Amino acid sequence: MTREFYIQQIKELDEGLVAMGDESMKLLSLSLKSLVNKDKALAEAVLNGCKQEDAAGVALESKCIELLALQQPMASDLRFIITTLRILTDFERISRYAWDIAKITLRIENEPLLPQTNDLMDMYKLVNGMIKDSLKSFVTSDVELAKTMGTRDDAVDTKYDQIRRALIDEMVRHPSSIDMASHLSFVAMYLERTADHACVIASWTIYRVNGDRTRIK
Amino acid sequence: MQKDIIEVSRLNLHYGNNHALKDISISIPEKSITAIIGPSGCGKSTFLKCLDRMNDLVPGVKVTGNVSFKGKNIYDKDIDIVELRKNVGMVFQKPNPFPMSVYDNVAYGPRIHGIKDKAKLNELVETSLKQSALWDELKDRLRESAMRLSGGQQQRLCIARCLAVGPEVILMDEPCSALDPIATAKIEDLMQKLKEKYTIIIVTHNMQQAARVSEKTAYFLMGELIEFDDTKKIFETPKDKKTEDYITGRFG
Amino acid sequence: MELRRSVEEKTFIIITAAAAAITSLLLILIIGKIALEALPALNLYFLTTAEVDTPGYGQAIANAVVGTICLSLLSVAFAVPLSLGTAIYLKKYAKDNVLTRSVRFMIDILSGMPSIVLGVFGMLFIVIYLKPITGGLSLLSGALAMAILILPVIERSAEEAIGTVPRELEEGSIALGGKKWTTIRRITIPYALSGIMTGIILGLGRSAEESAIVVLTAGYSQFYPAVEVLQNSKMPFGAQLGPFQEPVGTLAISVYHMFQFPNIVPRANGFAAALVLILLVMVINLSARVILWRWKIG
Numbered sequence: 001m002t003r004e005f006y007i008q009q010i011k012e013l014d015e016g017l018v019a020m021g022d023e024s025m026k027l028l029s030l031s032l033k034s035l036v037n038k039d040k041a042l043a044e045a046v047l048n049g050c051k052q053e054d055a056a057g058v059a060l061e062s063k064c065i066e067l068l069a070l071q072q073p074m075a076s077d078l079r080f081i082i083t084t085l086r087i088l089t090d091f092e093r094i095s096r097y098a099w100d101i102a103k104i105t106l107r108i109e110n111e112p113l114l115p116q117t118n119d120l121m122d123m124y125k126l127v128n129g130m131i132k133d134s135l136k137s138f139v140t141s142d143v144e145l146a147k148t149m150g151t152r153d154d155a156v157d158t159k160y161d162q163i164r165r166a167l168i169d170e171m172v173r174h175p176s177s178i179d180m181a182s183h184l185s186f187v188a189m190y191l192e193r194t195a196d197h198a199c200v201i202a203s204w205t206i207y208r209v210n211g212d213r214t215r216i217k
Numbered sequence: 218m219q220k221d222i223i224e225v226s227r228l229n230l231h232y233g234n235n236h237a238l239k240d241i242s243i244s245i246p247e248k249s250i251t252a253i254i255g256p257s258g259c260g261k262s263t264f265l266k267c268l269d270r271m272n273d274l275v276p277g278v279k280v281t282g283n284v285s286f287k288g289k290n291i292y293d294k295d296i297d298i299v300e301l302r303k304n305v306g307m308v309f310q311k312p313n314p315f316p317m318s319v320y321d322n323v324a325y326g327p328r329i330h331g332i333k334d335k336a337k338l339n340e341l342v343e344t345s346l347k348q349s350a351l352w353d354e355l356k357d358r359l360r361e362s363a364m365r366l367s368g369g370q371q372q373r374l375c376i377a378r379c380l381a382v383g384p385e386v387i388l389m390d391e392p393c394s395a396l397d398p399i400a401t402a403k404i405e406d407l408m409q410k411l412k413e414k415y416t417i418i419i420v421t422h423n424m425q426q427a428a429r430v431s432e433k434t435a436y437f438l439m440g441e442l443i444e445f446d447d448t449k450k451i452f453e454t455p456k457d458k459k460t461e462d463y464i465t466g467r468f469g
Numbered sequence: 470m471e472l473r474r475s476v477e478e479k480t481f482i483i484i485t486a487a488a489a490a491i492t493s494l495l496l497i498l499i500i501g502k503i504a505l506e507a508l509p510a511l512n513l514y515f516l517t518t519a520e521v522d523t524p525g526y527g528q529a530i531a532n533a534v535v536g537t538i539c540l541s542l543l544s545v546a547f548a549v550p551l552s553l554g555t556a557i558y559l560k561k562y563a564k565d566n567v568l569t570r571s572v573r574f575m576i577d578i579l580s581g582m583p584s585i586v587l588g589v590f591g592m593l594f595i596v597i598y599l600k601p602i603t604g605g606l607s608l609l610s611g612a613l614a615m616a617i618l619i620l621p622v623i624e625r626s627a628e629e630a631i632g633t634v635p636r637e638l639e640e641g642s643i644a645l646g647g648k649k650w651t652t653i654r655r656i657t658i659p660y661a662l663s664g665i666m667t668g669i670i671l672g673l674g675r676s677a678e679e680s681a682i683v684v685l686t687a688g689y690s691q692f693y694p695a696v697e698v699l700q701n702s703k704m705p706f707g708a709q710l711g712p713f714q715e716p717v718g719t720l721a722i723s724v725y726h727m728f729q730f731p732n733i734v735p736r737a738n739g740f741a742a743a744l745v746l747i748l749l750v751m752v753i754n755l756s757a758r759v760i761l762w763r764w765k766i767g
Contacts, residue, residue, distance in 0.1 A: 003466040072425060074464040075455050211454030271644060276564070302646040309644075313637035315656065326645040329655070375641070382645055 006071050010080065013067070016060050017084050017091075021135045021201075023053055024091040025128070027098035028194065032124055034105045035187065036117065046102040053095040057088050064088075076208075083208040087138070090197040094131070097190035104183050111180055116166050120187060123159045126152065127191045130198040138205045146202035150216045156195040163188045222247035222386060222416050223268060228282035230263060232275065237263050239440045241282070245433075247385075250408060250417045252431035252448065254424055256463065259437040261420045265388050268418065269305040270298060286386070303330065306379035310391040312371035314363035314378075319346075319355055322363045322374055326382035341381050349377040350407055369400025373407065380415075387411065389419040393426065405430050424464060428452050436460045500747065507744040510737035516745070520691035520718065526726070527734035530742050532693045533723040537749065539694050539712065540608060540687060540719055541676040544615035545623075545669060552620045553665065556627035561653055580621030587618055588685035596686055601705050604714025608694060611687030611717060618682060619672035626671060630664020631657060663761055670757040674750045680721035688716030689726070720746040 001007065027049050034042035064085050067073055073081055130152050137145040167181045167188070199216045207213050221244040230238035238260050245251050253261040266272045267284055270291060283290050291301055303326075315322050323342045332338060342359070346352040351373050355361075363374055372392060379387060389408075393401040408417055408430055421427050427434050428448060435445040436459075444451065444460045455461045462468065518529035555576070563569040591614030596605050603610040634657045642652040658665070694712035701709040709715060720742055727739035 002468045006466070074424070074428075074452050075461050077465050078453060269644065271640065274640070274643065299646045299648065302644060307644040309637060309640065311637060313635075313641045315638060315641065316660065325642070325655070329642075329645070329647050329651050378641075378645065 006067075009063070009067060009071075010073075010077060013060065013063055013084060014080070016056070016063070017088070018135065018139055020053065020056050020060065020088070020091050021131075021138070023049070023056070024094040024098070025131050025135065027053065027095050028101070028131075029128065031098040031101035031105070032121070032187075035101055035108075036113070036121070038105065038108070038110065038113075040106060043102040043105040046098055050095045050099040050102075054092070057092050060088055061085065079208050079211060083204040086204045087201045090200050093197055094194055097194055100190060101187055104187065108180065108183060114167075114170060114177060114180055114184060116163060116170065116181075116184060119159070119163050119166065120184060120191070123156065123163060123188065123191050126156050126159065127195045127198070130156070130195050131201075134198040134201040134205065137202060138208070141205070141209045143206050143209050146205045147216065149199045149202040153195050153199050153217070156192060160188055160192040219246040219249065221245060222287060223418075224283075224285045225267075226283040226285070228264075228267060228280070228284060230260075230267065230272065230281075231279040233277045237440050238267070241442050243435060243442055243445055245416065245418060247416045248412060248414070249432045250412050250419060250430050252427035252434045253418065253420045253437060254422070254427045254434060254463075255437035256468075257422065258439075260440040261437045262390055264437065265307075265390055265418065265420050268386070268388055269302050269307055271307060273298075299330075303382045304384055305386045305388060306382065306384035307388045307390065308372070308375050308379055308392050311395050312368060312375050314366070314371050314374050316362065316364055318360045319363050319366070319374060320359040323377050323381050326378060330382065345377040345381040348380050348411070349373045350403065350410075351377055367400070369396050369403060372396060372400070372404060376404075376407065376411075384415065386416045386418065389417060391420055391422060394422065401426070424452075436463060438463070500744075503740050503744050503747070507737055507740035510735060510741035511744070515738070515741060519693050520723075525733060526730060527723070527738050530720065530723050530745060532691060533718040533720045533742065534745065534749065535693050536608075536690070536718040537677050537720045537746070540611050540615065540683070540717055541673050541753075543608065543612035544619060544676045545673050547612055547616035548620045548623055548672060549669060551616070552624035552668075553627055555620075556624050556631055557653060557658075560628050560631045561649070561657070576621050576624055579617070580625070582618075584618060584679060584681040585685075587614060588682040590614070591617075591682055591686040600703075604701075604704060604709055606686065606688030606716045607714050608687060608717040609713040611683055611719075614682045614686040615676045615679060618679065619675050622675060623665075623668040623672045626668025627661070627665045630661035630668070633664065634660045666757065666761055670754060673753050673757070677750050677753065678721065678746060680719075680725065683719045683721055684725070687719060687722075689722050690716045690718045692718070720749065 027046055030042060030049070031046045033039065034046060064081050067081055130149060133145055134149060136142065164185060167185050171178045171181045203214070203216045206216075223245040225241055225243045225245075228238055228241040229236070241264060253264065255261050263272065267280065268286075268291075272278050272280065280292060282292075284292060286301065286305065289296070315325060317325070320342055323345050324338045327338060327341050332341070343352060343356075346355060351370065354370065355366075363371065366374060372395075376387075376392075393404055396404070405426065408419070411417060419427070419431065431448045433445065434448045434451045436443045436451065436455075436457075438459055444455060444457045446456070450456075451460065452464060455464060515529050516534075517531050519532035520527065520529050521532065523529045555572075559569055559572060563572075591610060595603055595610045595613050596607075599610075603613065638656050638660065639652050642656045643649075647655070692715075694715070694717050697711040699709040699711060699715070700707060704714065723742045724739055724746065727734045727742055728736075
């Protein structure tokens with residue numbers, strides 16, 4: 001096969017991107033676990049993991065730019081590189097949310113969590129499923145799976161509204177819980193945003209497969 | 218909607234036993250640049266030469282099918298070949314200026330078609346040289362031998378020579394492959410200017426050039442037309458896997 | 470290894486240089502010897518008087534000089550259209566098949582024909598059979614026979630020259646709508662011209678030095694070739710048109726005659742005539758080359 005070196009680079013880029021996606025998913029999961037279990041050590045570990053993620057993201061970005069400048073990628077290779085550049089930022093955002101959640105863990109000390117935390121975990125299950133599947137659709141080029149993100153995001157949005165209202169209720173009823181409730185509010189927002197990112201990842205996955213750039217909302 | 222100036226239908230060409238062009242059907246839009254790409258030996262130059270019947274010069278060539286220029290099949294028995302070649306001009310891979318002065322080169326076409334009036338010839342030479350961005354460089358050197366020009370100038374001279382007979386279509390067979398990048402860039406700029414008035418069909422083995430200059434691109438492989446579409450579509454989302462493999466450089 | 474190679478190199482340089490030296494030496498020897506022998510006879514009288522105006526035999530060669538020039542030019546005039554036409558036809562129009570290859574083969578045989586054979590043919594056919602047209606032994610007969618001799622020479626050079634014309638130039642003309650003859654006239658022949666001219670010069674030189682044909686077809690004359698009409702009842706219309714239908718003197722025959730009668734004609738005269746012939750051919754060659762050079766530069 002001609003252009004072996006170049007094909008190898010594309011393959012490595014692909015693997016690097018999937019690894020980064022996996023890692024950001026894991027960091028999010030761990031950050032929530034650290035919050036629920038009030039595990040400060042775990043939170044610190046998550047913070048470290050996020051720093052490494054950032055470095056990995058910069059490296060992947062450099063690789064994309066290099067390939068564009070030097071190898072004149074065309075057709076599916078071109079679409080792949082553009083997709084990579086776009087969803088890099090989505091993975092960066094997701095690990096940013098993991099960072100923020102870990103920070104919250106470190107800030108709440110030993111304050112008791114609110115009962116709404118359970119709803120949060122339910123919401124997380126939905127979101128986690130979305131991220132996992134969006135990544136899967138990217139790896140397996142599954143356009144149909146990618147298209148399911150739209151409706152699933154709607155479900156997450158509904159859940160988000162629910163949790164926010166419940167937290168506001170709690171703050172009204174027990175003003176002492178305002179601090180905690182606002183933290184949890186933020187966590188819910190991060191999860192909702194993560195679901196949005198899953199949609200973006202799905203959109204670009206579809207572009208990579210067939211050049212169609214309609215956005216999934 | 219752009220009209221199609223050349224319509225090819227089920228064109229087949231044999232060199233003796235070699236079936237060089239297989240059932241080609243394609244419609245070329247007017248006043249635009251169409252690029253033909255493909256690996257060596259895929260038939261793209263052969264196809265180009267069918268459009269002005271330069272293939273007739275090759276002994277043992279057999280052509281079947283229909284090649285219509287503005288609605289008339291150029292392989293009909295009653296076609297005036299001289300008229301055809303006036304309407305469909307050709308620029309070759311290696312610049313081939315005649316061993317004469319710059320002026321005589323450009324005036325050659327009009328002269329052999331009967332134009333003797335000096336004023337008219339002067340005007341044609343000036344217009345053609347202006348259209349190929351050579352007038353400013355050469356207006357004081359018209360009597361100089363064309364063989365003294367640089368490669369890029371010679372090729373632009375050949376374009377001017379072609380324009381002087383007033384074609385509607387200009388066929389270019391890898392016009393830049395013997396030129397350096399600057400000369401190439403000048404010719405590509407020239408093509409962009411010319412496409413406002415002329416239809417240009419360019420055969421090139423340089424994919425990036427095809428991507429840069431053309432509106433539509435055709436991919437040939439082993440005598441067959443594999444895919445023909447807007448250039449943007451061909452280079453971003455080609456439909457045929459063979460096209461994709463060629464464009465991404467995956468051979469063998 | 471190094472040493473051996475340089476010894477080999479040096480040996481070959483010496484051998485090839487020696488060959489060149491010997492060749493040049495031979496030439497100088499031949500011309501030198503002839504020139505030496507010719508010296509006593511080389512004077513203005515010898516060179517500028519027609520033989521007819523001299524007492525007896527072989528005392529002057531001016532008529533032969535003019536005759537040689539006329540004969541050569543006339544032969545070339547006859548040969549060029551024929552050979553050029555043949556070359557153009559074979560190279561540009563005819564398909565490469567058995568027929569064209571046979572024609573080329575025939576031209577090759579013609580070029581290899583001994584000049585004495587052509588001379589005999591000339592004598593029988595041109596001189597005797599065509600006497601009413603050619604006037605028998607005459608300038609015309611000689612030129613016709615000579616033309617046959619030099620035809621292959623010119624044709625081959627012309628064909629080769631036409632073959633060197635780059636196809637791209639001809640394709641360029643055709644792509645502009647040029648017809649075949651237009652292209653040949655405006656592109657092919659001008660490009661091939663120097664090669665064609667070389668062939669013509671070769672033919673010219675060849676005809677100047679040829680003797681066998683001249684003996685059998687051109688006869689000999691002590692007079693200058695002159696434009697005149699003689700009365701001759703054996704010719705149609707009773708007229709013999711000079712200089713064409715009259716015999717003509719040539720240097721080759723002069724040399725021959727002069728050595729035929731060693732008792733009457735001094736040896737030096739023969740050598741002088743030979744020297745003049747050599748110089749004449751050299752001048753033809755050189756001046757034509759100069760003309761070509763000037764043409765190319767301009």
